[in-house]
Amino acid sequence: MTEHHDSSPADPVTVTSDPDAVAKAHEVMSSMDIAMLTTVDSSSPDGRLTSRPLSTQVHEEDGDVLFLVRSSSAVADDVRANAHVNVAYSSRKAWVSLAGTATVVDDRALVQQLWSKGADAFMEGGPENPDNVVLKVNGDTVMYWGGDSLIGTAVDTLKMVTGKGDQEDAGPTVVELP
Structure with missing residues (x-):
């Protein structure tokens, strides 16, 4: 099942599955941790939504992302109960x-491969601890705004908010991931 991002019909949105757009989305996401x-x-x-900050360990080229989490954590419990997630980045x-x-992946070799000094600071027992696992998000779609420069992003945002200027490239790009 593909998740779709939605915006107002008045908002200019580019929707594509072009491999170049997938590569651009990967490039934009990879610049953020x-x-x-x-x-x-x-x-x-009542199905309340909860957001948590996580450090991205890997940005895969197809749009998937990997995090290290504790198997006993609330985030792992949430994913086991309902796999639908959203990952937001901002710069x-x-x-x-x-x-x-998302899925919880219990793969000791992968945990070892992804382990870092940052993981040491937030997770106990090192990569050998069986409670430390990988959370893999399989991306269906990615929506992004900007990515080229701070000024370009600000100008595009103003175009979209004010409705003035060339609207063709002012809105977000939605990329259907492979």
Whole structure:
């Protein structure tokens, strides 16, 4: 099932699955480390959404991203209960929203490969700890704004907000991922 990003019909949006657009989305996402991962809170009876900051370990070329988490954590519980997630990145030059599904991957070799000093600071027991696992987000679509320069992104944002200027490239790009 493909998740689709939606915007107002009045907003200019480019939708594509062109391999060059997939590569551009990867380039924009790869320039950012900290993501806000949004899940459906498995402890909430009303389906409340919860967002958590996570450090991205790997940005794969097809739009998938990998994080290190604890298997016993609330985020892992949320993903096991409802795999639909959103990953949001933001920088001074771009904004990214990745929609997809997540899985908890218990692969000691992959945990070892992804382990870093940063992981040591936030996770106990090192890569040998069986509670440390990989959270893989399989991206369906990615929506991004900007990415080339701070000034270009600001100008495009103003065009979209004010409705003035050349609107053709003012809005976000939605990329259907492979």
